[in-house]
Amino acid sequence: MTAKTLFDKIWDTHVVNQIEGGPSVLYIDRHLIHEVTSPQAFSGLEKRQLSVFRPERTVATADHNVPTINQHLPIDDELSRFQVNKLTENCERHGITLYGLNHPYQGIVHVIGPQLGLTQPGMTIVCGDSHTSTHGAFGSIAFGIGTSEVEMVLATQCILQLKPKKMRITVNGQLQENVTPKDVILYIISQISASGATGYFVEYAGEVFRNMTMEGRMTVCNMSIEMGARGGLIAPDETTFDYLKGKEFAPHGKDWDKALSYWQTLYSDEDAQFDHEITFYASDIEPMITYGTNPGMGIKITGSIPRLADIEEKERLSFSKSMQYMGFENGERIIGKPVDYVFIGSCTNGRIEDLRAVAAYVKGKKKADNITAWIVPGSKQVEKQAIEEGIVEVLEAAGFKMRQPGCSACLAMNDDKIPKGKYAVSTSNRNFEGRQGPGARTMLASPLTAAAVAVAGKIVDPRTV
Amino acid sequence: MALNKISTLRTTAVPLPIENVDTDQIIPARFLKATTREGFGKNLFRDWRYDNNDQPIQDFVLNNPTYSGEILVAGKNFGCGSSREHAAWAIEDYGFKVVISSFFADIFKSNALNNGVLPITVSEAVLQTIFTAIENNPKATFFVDLPNQTLLIEATGEAVPFEINPYKKECLINGYDDIDYLLSIKSKIEAFEAAKV
Numbered sequence: 257m258t259a260k261t262l263f264d265k266i267w268d269t270h271v272v273n274q275i276e277g278g279p280s281v282l283y284i285d286r287h288l289i290h291e292v293t294s295p296q297a298f299s300g301l302e303k304r305q306l307s308v309f310r311p312e313r314t315v316a317t318a319d320h321n322v323p324t325i326n327q328h329l330p331i332d333d334e335l336s337r338f339q340v341n342k343l344t345e346n347c348e349r350h351g352i353t354l355y356g357l358n359h360p361y362q363g364i365v366h367v368i369g370p371q372l373g374l375t376q377p378g379m380t381i382v383c384g385d386s387h388t389s390t391h392g393a394f395g396s397i398a399f400g401i402g403t404s405e406v407e408m409v410l411a412t413q414c415i416l417q418l419k420p421k422k423m424r425i426t427v428n429g430q431l432q433e434n435v436t437p438k439d440v441i442l443y444i445i446s447q448i449s450a451s452g453a454t455g456y457f458v459e460y461a462g463e464v465f466r467n468m469t470m471e472g473r474m475t476v477c478n479m480s481i482e483m484g485a486r487g488g489l490i491a492p493d494e495t496t497f498d499y500l501k502g503k504e505f506a507p508h509g510k511d512w513d514k515a516l517s518y519w520q521t522l523y524s525d526e527d528a529q530f531d532h533e534i535t536f537y538a539s540d541i542e543p544m545i546t547y548g549t550n551p552g553m554g555i556k557i558t559g560s561i562p563r564l565a566d567i568e569e570k571e572r573l574s575f576s577k578s579m580q581y582m583g584f585e586n587g588e589r590i591i592g593k594p595v596d597y598v599f600i601g602s603c604t605n606g607r608i609e610d611l612r613a614v615a616a617y618v619k620g621k622k623k624a625d626n627i628t629a630w631i632v633p634g635s636k637q638v639e640k641q642a643i644e645e646g647i648v649e650v651l652e653a654a655g656f657k658m659r660q661p662g663c664s665a666c667l668a669m670n671d672d673k674i675p676k677g678k679y680a681v682s683t684s685n686r687n688f689e690g691r692q693g694p695g696a697r698t699m700l701a702s703p704l705t706a707a708a709v710a711v712a713g714k715i716v717d718p719r720t721v
Numbered sequence: 722m723a724l725n726k727i728s729t730l731r732t733t734a735v736p737l738p739i740e741n742v743d744t745d746q747i748i749p750a751r752f753l754k755a756t757t758r759e760g761f762g763k764n765l766f767r768d769w770r771y772d773n774n775d776q777p778i779q780d781f782v783l784n785n786p787t788y789s790g791e792i793l794v795a796g797k798n799f800g801c802g803s804s805r806e807h808a809a810w811a812i813e814d815y816g817f818k819v820v821i822s823s824f825f826a827d828i829f830k831s832n833a834l835n836n837g838v839l840p841i842t843v844s845e846a847v848l849q850t851i852f853t854a855i856e857n858n859p860k861a862t863f864f865v866d867l868p869n870q871t872l873l874i875e876a877t878g879e880a881v882p883f884e885i886n887p888y889k890k891e892c893l894i895n896g897y898d899d900i901d902y903l904l905s906i907k908s909k910i911e912a913f914e915a916a917k918v
Contacts, residue, residue, distance in 0.1 A: 272913040273906055278888025281906065283913055293805065295756035304900070309910075321754060335754035342756050386804040386828060402806035402832035403758075404899070412903040414910055418886060420827070450741055451798035451824060484801060486827050550741045550801070570845070574740040574796065667750045667803075676773070688745040688802060690768050 259525035261422050262491050263457050266397045266522070270380045272414055279416040285379040287314040287409045288365045289352070291343040292321055292669070293384030297407035298346040308350040310413045315374055316347050316354040319364045320385075321669045324632055324659035327357050336670065350410075363635020363661045366390040366603035370474060371637055373503025377492040377519040382409060387603045387685065389480040392489035393473035394496055395522045397457070399487040420486045421455055421531040424524070426462040429538035434719045436613070437472035438605060438683065438702035440464060441479040442544035442554045444536065450552035454484030456532065459524060464538050465490050470499040471609040478604045479685050482551035491523040543718055546687045546700040547590055549578040553687070555590065557705065557717050563587040581689050582697050583677070590699075590715050597680035598629040598710040599692070600703055601659075602666040605683035606634030608641050610703040614656075615647040617707040617718070623655040624713025630672065631656050632664040656710070668693045681709045725837030726896040730818060730865040733790030735782055736855045742795050743802035744829060748811045750803075761807055762814030783815075787859045792819045794851050799840075800829025809836045819865055821872070823848045834889050835899065839865070841872055841883045850874060867894060 260268070273281040289297075294316070301308070308314065321336045331337035340357065347354040355361040361368055366387050369375040375391040381398035382388060384406045391398035401415065408415045425444060445452070458480050465473060473490050480488030497516060500506045507515040546554045547561045555561065564586045567575045579586055584593075600606070600614055611633065623629045631651055633639040639661055642648050648658055665672040666684035668691065674680045676695025683706050687698040701709070708718035752764045769781050777784040793812065799822040800808060809832040812820065820833065821841045833840045843851070854861045854876040864873040867890065872881045891897065903910075 273909050275888050278886055281903065281910075283910070283917075292753050296758045296806075299757065300900075306904075333754075339754050339756055384804060384806075386802065400804035400828055402804055402809070402828060402835060404806060404832065404835035408900050408903055411900055412907065412910055413914075414903055416888075416899045416903070450801060451826070454798065454801075454824065454827060481802075484798065484826060550743065552741075570849075571740060573738065577739065667745075669750045669753060686743075686745070686802060688743045690749055691745050694749070694768055694773070 259527035259529070261524040261528040261530065262395060262459055262489060262522055263397065263422050264528070266378055266380065267419065279418045281414050282380060282417050283414055284382050284409050285313065286374060286381040288369055288381070288383035288388070289314055289316045289406065290320055290365050290383070290385065291318045291339050293403050294346065294406055295339065295342045296403045297410055298350070300407040301410055304411070306411050308352065308410045311351040313413060314352045314410065316343060316352050317362055317365050317368055318343055318356050319661070320663045320667065322357055322662040323670050324662050324664050324672055327660045360636050363637065364603045364606060364663055366478065367606060367634030367638065370394065370470070371503070371635060373500055373506030376500065376506065376515070377496060377522050382415065386481045387478050389485070389487040390474050390478040390603055392477040392480065392487050393470060394500070395489055395492035395519070397487065397489065400481065420457045422459070423453055423456040423485070423532040423534070424459045424461055424530045426533070426535045427460070427464040427538055428462045428535065429464065430467070431464060431538045431541060434704060435541050435543060436702040436704055437468055437475040439544045440541055441476045442546065442551070442700060443541045445479065445483045445551050446544065446554035447536065448483055448534065450482060450550040451484040452552070453480070456485050458485045458488040460488055460490045466493065469609060470495060471607045474607070475604055479551065482685060492519050543702065543705050545590055545705065545715065547582065547584060549581055549687055549689050551685065551687060551700060553578065554700070557701070557715065558591060560589045561586055591717065593715040594679065595627060595681050595709050595714055596678040597674050598627055598706050599632070599665045599680055599682040599684065600630065600706050601632030601634065601664055602684035603634065603663070604685040605703050606632060606638065608638050610683065611638065611642050611647050612645070613703045614707040615650040617704060618654040618656070618711060619650050621654055621711045623710045626713045627710050629656040629710045630659055630665060632659040632672070633661050635661050665692050667691065668696070674698070681706050681715070724892070724896045724898050725813070725818070727818060727837060727839050727893045728867055730791060731862055732792055733860055733862055734792035734794050734821070734851070734855055735788045735790055736852055737782055737793060737795040738852050740796035741798045741801055744800055744805050744808040745802055747800065747808040748805065753805060753807055758810050760814065761811035762816065765811040765815045788855070791817055792821060792863055792865070793817045794821045794848070794855065797822060797824040797845070799825050801826040804828045806832040806836070809833045809838055813838050821848070821851060834893065837893065837896070839867065839893060841865070843872065843881055843883065847881050850877060850879065
C-alpha cells in the first residue's frame with residue numbers, strides 16, 4: 257500500500273464520486289450553520305422545492321450577528337432580529353437542531369462544535385465561515401464554504417471540491433516561556449505571508465503542536481485561512497482523545513472503543529509525500545503582534561515595522577496604503593504605541609484557557625484608564641465556566657467589561673465596533689481595514705499580550721512587565 | 722437552476738492595482754444582514770467608494786468615469802479572508818463578469834464560479850501588461866474567449882492562455898449549477914451512506 261498523508265486518508269474515504277478531470281464529490285459528515293451565511297441557501301432550497309437531505313447532520317447556532325448585551329431581550333436592530341429569526345424558522349421547518357440565543361449551548365460555531373464533541377477525528381466538516389479550519393485541530397478535514405455550497409450540503413450532504421495540494425509545516429523544539437499558540441501561528445503567517453498557503457491544505461507537525469493543548473491547536477488551525485490555506489489539521493493523539501472523552505456528542509461505550517481504534521490510524525505515514533514542506537524552530541518564536549492590514553503583516557513585539565525600502569517594489573503601494581490606514585511610519589518600533597481598546601474573544605481566542613491566561617495576568621492589577629477592555633466568551637459554556645472559576649470576578653475587578661457570547665467585535669456586525677481611528681489590540685484573527693468597524697485600527701496578538709497591553713495602556717512586551 | 726452563461730466577451734476593464742484585497746473590503750460585514758442574494762452591487766467596495774457621509778470618494782476607481790467595463794483587474798491574492806459569498810454576489814450584481822488577478826483566494830474563486838463570474842489567473846508580468854495597457858488607454862479592450870481559454874490583450878495583440886477546470890468550464894458555458902449535478906447522482910450518495918455504516 258502506498259504511504260498516505262493524514263489528509264489523504266480522510267479525503268479518500270469521503271469521495272462519493274470522482275468527475276473525470278474535475279472535482280470530487282465529497283461526503284460531509286458534519287455541517288454547521290449560522291444566521292448570516294445560511295438564509296439564501298434555505299431560500300434556494302425552497303425555490304427548488306427541496307427538503308434538507310440529512311437534517312441530523314447539520315447543527316445551527318446564532319453567533320455572527322447577535323448582540324453581546326441583554327441577550328434575553330428581543331434584538332434591537334431590525335435587520336439583525338429578522339436574520340436571527342429567519343434561522344430559527346428555517347431550522348424548525350427543516351428539523352435542524354438549533355442552539356439559539358439563550359440556549360445553554362449557544363456560542364461561536366467553532367467554539368461549540370469542539371465543546372459539544374460534534375467535532376471528531378476523521379470527519380469532514382464544513383460551515384459557511386472561513387474559520388471552520390479550527391476543527392482541523394482534531395484531525396478532521398474542516399473548511400469554510402460559500403452559501404451556494406451550504407445549499408449543496410443541505411440538499412445532498414455533499415459538495416464538489418477540487419483536491420487541494422498538501423503542505424506540512426513542522427515546528428520543532430520547545431516554546432519559550434510566555435510564547436503562546438497565537439504567537440506561533442502569527443509567526444508562521446508572517447514568514448510565509450497572507451497568501452503563502454493558498455491552494456494547500458496544511459498539516460501541522462512537530463513537537464510544538466504535540467505539546468499543545470487542544471485549545472492551543474484550535475487557535476493554530478483557526479488561522480490557517482489567514483495564510484490562504486483551505487484548512488489546517490493536526491493528527492489526533494492522546495490529548496485529542498482525552499479532550500473528547502465524555503463530551504455530549506462524542507461516541508460513548510462500545511461506540512467509543514470502535515471510534516478510538518479508527519482514530520488511532522489517523523496520522524501521516526512515514527513516507528507520505530507532501531507537495532510542500534516547511535520547517536520552523538520554536539526558539540525563533542517570540543510574542544508577536546501585527547502592524548498592518550493583513551495577518552501576514554506581523555512582527556516580534558520587540559521589533560520594528562519594515563522600512564519601505566525593504567518592501568518589494570510592486571508591493572509598496574499596498575504597503576503604503578496600509579501604513580496610512582494604520583497611522584504608522586515605516587521603520588518605527590511598535591513597543592510603546594498607544595492603544596484605546598482591548599478585545600478578548602472570537603473563535604481564535606475566546607475559549608476558557610484564553611480567559612484563564614488573561615485572568616492570571618490581570619489578577620490584582622487594574623486596566624489603564626485610557627483602555628476600554630471587552631471580554632467576550634466564545635460560548636455560554638465558556639461563560640458559565642468562567643463564572644464558576646472566579647475568572648469573571650477577577651476580570652471585572654480589573655475593569656474589564658464582560659459581554660455575552662458571540663462573534664462580537666471580531667467582525668463588528670453587531671454594535672461592538674471599534675470607533676474610527678482608534679487602536680485595538682485584539683485576540684481575533686483579522687486586521688483588515690474596517691474589520692472591527694469602519695476606520696478601526698486592529699493589531700492582532702495573543703490573549704496574554706492583550707492582557708498586558710490593557711494594564712499598561714500601550715503596547716508592551718508581556719515578558720517584561 | 723440556470724446560472725449566467727459566459728462564453729466570449731469583449732469589454733474594457735477597471736483597474737484596481739491593490740494586493741490582498743479581502744472580502745471585507747469587497748463587501749463590509751455590516752451589509753451581511755440581508756437575507757436575499759440581490760442588491761449587493763451598490764455596496765461593492767463600500768468603504769473605499771464612499772466616505773462617512775455617503776459621498777463618493779472621487780479618486781476611487783469605481784467613481785472615476787474614465788474607467789468602465791465588465792472586467793475587474795486586481796492585484797494578487799484577490800478575495801482573501803472571509804468565505805462570504807456576498808463578495809461574489811456584489812461583484813456580479815455590480816456588473817463584472819470577469820475578474821483578472823495574478824492570484825485568487827480559494828474560497829472566493831469557488832464562490833465566483835458558482836455565480837457565473839469567471840476568475841482568470843495570469844502571471845505577474847501579464848498582470849502588469851494589463852495595468853499598463855489600461856493606464857495608457859482607459860478604453861483599451863480585452864477579449865475573453867472561454868471556450869479557447871484565451872485572454873486577448875487587444876492593445877498589444879498578446880493572446881494569454883488561462884487555466885480552468887474542464888468541469889467548471891462546461892458549467893460556465895452552459896449555465897449548469899453544481900446542485901443539479903449533485904441531485905442527479907443522489908442514488909450514488911445513498912449507496913455511499915449505506916456502505917459507510
